[in-house]
Amino acid sequence: MDGRRLQDFWNQEVLALLAVYKQFETLLPSSFAEGAGHRGEDGRYVEALLRNYLQKYLPKDLEVLTGFILRPAVKTGKNTRNRKNQIDKHSTQLDIIVCDTGTYPVFQRMGETVIVPPEAVIAVFSVKKKLRDADIAAECKALAAVGQICRSDEGKPQERRRGPFLGLVGASSQFADKRVAKEKKIFQKLAKLYADPPTFDDMVGFIGDLSGWYVFKARPPEKLTSNNSAASYRYFSLTENELHHGFQFLISGILSVYYDETRRNMKRPGYTSFPRLPAKELGTIPFNGLR
Known part of the structure; x- marks a missing residue:
């Protein structure tokens, strides 16, 4: 297999993304700490930058937005009443929602902020300018709640639609305690969070710093057995020539x-290319069904 052209292309795009953010820090520097001078705008700028870069490479039916997911307890399909004993639910405000607005309607839109139904949601990302230890548990818990709101109503698991891809993304990272490797800390926090096994789709699929590393969840076979009903988490550390890995993983997800x-019912195109890199196995976490 080749794919070198795609690897070089994606790497240049990630370097360009990080360079654009660096220019923001250059134009609006902070007098007291690393980064830009306006912390709130600093974080929002990273969100907007990532949204713009993702939007460039996705099918036109998909929009990369921000806002909320509303799951109303009403009939779906022709006359499906699976939600009759439920109540209306909504998510917290989400940094990035990838929505299939070409297929599904939107409840409300104001600029790039929307309220959308769960059926429209393809992916959700929590975005941090600087990813820190304290972010992992809280953000992954919020993403698990998103998975539950977006869960399909079909009674039979094999008939449920696949849930959205969930990720926690940083433009940089800072882990205070250097005595324990960051990837080990992340896995320990995930294992604690998922101690009561969730569905596979509710578990975060990506946690990473686009400027150097990421942890990802490997997808199991569709046909589950007692031997493969646990999610395998792995870690990659990236050199400057390998930074395309993290961004490609978001696109691929x-x-x-x-x-x-x-x-x-459409065939996925050949659009990403991952060279073989040594992945560090972090461990497995049991789950309770794919969806």
């Missing part, structure tokens, strides 16, 4: 949901 057979 979005497209894998968009083109999944439970959502549409």
Whole structure:
């Protein structure tokens, strides 16, 4: 297999993304700490920058927005009443929502802020300018809640649509305690969070710093057995020539949901290319069914 052109292309794009953010820090420096002078705008700028870069490479039916997911307890489909004993629910405000607005309607839109139904949600990302230890548990818990709000109503698991791709993304990172490797800390926090096994789709698929590393969840076979009903988490440390890995993983995760057979009958194109790199196995966490 080749794919070197794609690897070089994506690497240049990630370097360009990080360079644009660096220019923001250069133009609006902080007098007291690393980064830009306006911390709130600093974080929002990273969100907007990542949204713009993702939007460039996705099918036109998909929009990369921010806002909320509303799951109303009403009939779906022709006359499906699976939600009759439920109540209306909504998510917290989400940094990035990748929505299939070409297929599904939107409840409300004001600029890039929307309120959308769960059926439209393809991916959700929590974005941090600087990813820290304290972010992991809280943000992954919020993402698990998103997975539950977006869960399909079909009674039979094999008939449920695939849930959205969930990720926690930073433009940089800072882990205070150097005595324990950051990837080990992350896995320990995830294992504690998922002590009561969730569905596979509710577990975060990506945690990473686009400027150097990421932890990801490997997808198991569709046909589960007692031997493969645990999610395997792995870690990659990246050199400057390998930074395309993290951004490509985000693109690949979005497209894998968009083109999944439970959502549409279309063949996924060859669009990303991952060279073989040594992954560090962090461990496995049991789950209770794919969806």
